[in-house]
Amino acid sequence: MTNIPGKNELDAVLVERHSEEICLRLQRATVAVMGLGGLGSSVAVALVRIGVGKLLLADYDAVELSNLNRQYYFLDQLGLPKTEALQQNLARINPYLRIDLINRRLTEEMIPELFSDADVVVECFDDPIMKAAGLRAVLTAMPGVGYVGASGVAGYGENNIIQTRKIQDHIYLVGDFESAAEDGISLMAPRVGIAAHHQANQVLRILLGVDT
Amino acid sequence: MKIICNGAKKEIQEDAILVDFLKSLDLDPDTVVVECDGEIIARKDYESQILVDGTKLELIRFVGGG
Secondary structure, eight states: OOOOOOHHHHHHHHHHHHOHHHHHHHHTOEEEEEOOSHHHHHHHHHHHHTTOSEEEEEOOOBOOGGGGGTSSOOGGGTTSBHHHHHHHHHHTTOTTSEEEEEOSOOOTTHHHHHHTTOSEEEEOOSOHHHHHHHHHHHHHHOTTOEEEEEOOOOTTOOGGGOEEEEEETTEEEEEOSOOOSBTTBOOOHHHHHHHHHHHHHHHHHHHTTSOO | OEEEETTEEEEOOTTEEHHHHHHHTTOOGGGEEEEETTEEOOGGGTTTOEEOTTOEEEEEEOOOOO
16 A cells, blocks of 8 residues: 555645634534435545544444445445445545444434534434434434434435525524435435535534534 | 414314324324424324414424435
């Protein structure tokens, strides 16, 4: 393997691009990503690229061939837990960030316990029951923690009906709020990717204090 | 009696139960977050929460896919 640049070199490049103030804020930030499918894997990649200091990544599933139409995994990772596979991929972008893995199925009750230290929780679940549970958990038991959920990201509908909607301070939802993944409508990389990057940008805006 | 659901007036039966109201809207209760007069309702309370005249509901429904 070729020599990879050291931590100082990566940090310096990020400071040059983003400014010292922004880099410091992002280095100190902790973001939890719940669900590492089409949304979560792309959200995590975006956050690592900009140097978010600590990520908590949660998923209980393994990488399957059918995931590769939209998720940030590779053929040689089939069968690996998504948490481990994503950690490998993130380390190829920036190996100097802290990544904690939670390789289990989450419940509503576990969310406040596991993620109380997070500045922002990103809900990237597939299951609509867990999407509702995630929002309820943060609204009832995690005051002050930022939240960016998603609903309605399937298919190949118009780009511009994917929106970021503010529910209340620190709480945002992304999607068209209608396009479910069900009979005849599947999840595809382009539109899931639009929503994932809405989510990632909203996380950034919350971390930088642009949006309350 | 009338309640307000996501800003719109709805005519419903006296003493309707939250879970029945959600089902009447063709919603799966498990996929809906409910705020009732400013309070987030725990999922286990959907079967016992009674809607009274003038109740203000905010519903957020989720669809699958991620």
